Amino acid sequence: MTQELVKSARQLLVIGGGYTGVRLARAARQQGLAVTLTSRQPRPSADGLAWLPFNSNPEALALPPAAALAGTTDVVVSVPPEPGLGDPVLRLLGPLLRELPLQWLGYLSTTGVYGNTGGAWVDETAPTPARAGRSQARLEAEQAWLASGLPVQLFRLPAIYGPGRSPFAALRAGQSRLIHKPGQMFSRVHVDDIVGCLLHCLNLPREQRPPVVNVADDCPCPSSETLGYAAHLLGQTLPPMERYDTIAASMSPMARSFWAENRRASNLLLRQRLGYVLRYPSYREGYRACLAEEGAAGAAEGRAGGQSPKSPGSAT
Secondary structure (H helix, E strand, O other): OOHHHHHHOOEEEEEOOOHHHHHHHHHHHHOOOEEEEEEOOOOOOEOOEEEEEOEOOHHHOEOOOHHHHOOOOEEEEOOOOEOOOEOHHHHHHHHHHHOOOOOEEEEEEEHHHHOOOOOOEEOOOOOOOOOOOHHHHHHHHHHHHHOOOOOEEEEEEOEEEEOOEOOHHHHHOOOOOEEEOOOOOEOEEEHHHHHHHHHHHHOOOHHHOOOEEEOOOOOOEOHHHHHHHHHHHHOOOOOOEEEHHHHHHHOOHHHHHHHHOOOEEOOHHHHHHOOOOOOOOOHHHHHHHHHHHHHHHHHHHHHHOOOOOOOOOOOO
């Protein structure tokens, strides 16, 4: 049987059709997989994507019909756990998933489960002293999935960026903040490398899939470095530098939690053992690609609206 026929027999279900999920679905279709996504709200099929309902809110509970999932061989879960309730997909769809001929289930988690390491590197064997709150909930969801008996593989993700989720719009609008915290390091990954890693692992034999994989680029660094490069690409000046310790009290709890942890995520298992080649080894290649794609999208919108596209330095 040819590789194309093997792929055509695979049916991928993406539970949580958000930013990463949609990007994954489009790439999987290009590789010949049949793909279905879920959404909280009804969505018409468009751009060749098929949608099913999944809403765990008791007041608007909506589950995909079992018949619509028949034959599903692969699943990606990108839905976050719910406070006090655990993982909604496992809770509400677990019995149905166990009835499917699943060959692989990828669960998208976070490198936040490693806690604060003071900037030290973490690999998949590192302890997971997750902080109370969102990271602890993710760790508990990981454990529940691994204990489910399903063919689960965990993917721990750092900060995600990509077209439409880059620094350029905020820089153009004068809304960026250049924050300095001595020694602070962040890992990040381009959305297309998440997609590439997932499809790479989906196609590996089960015995070659490690249970946990960090998905990050090669270049953890301070956020001031990445913002400086983005400003360089736009030919814009940076905003005034602000010291973290002088502005922390004015930040939201979410922002403070983001800055409270300092670590570098190792991708050696992904690259060396699994043989995945990063499309964007650092933010430099990734930001250039984002700028090009965002520019192309803006030009297309301008043509559709009968307007000339905005110049790279204009306000958005």
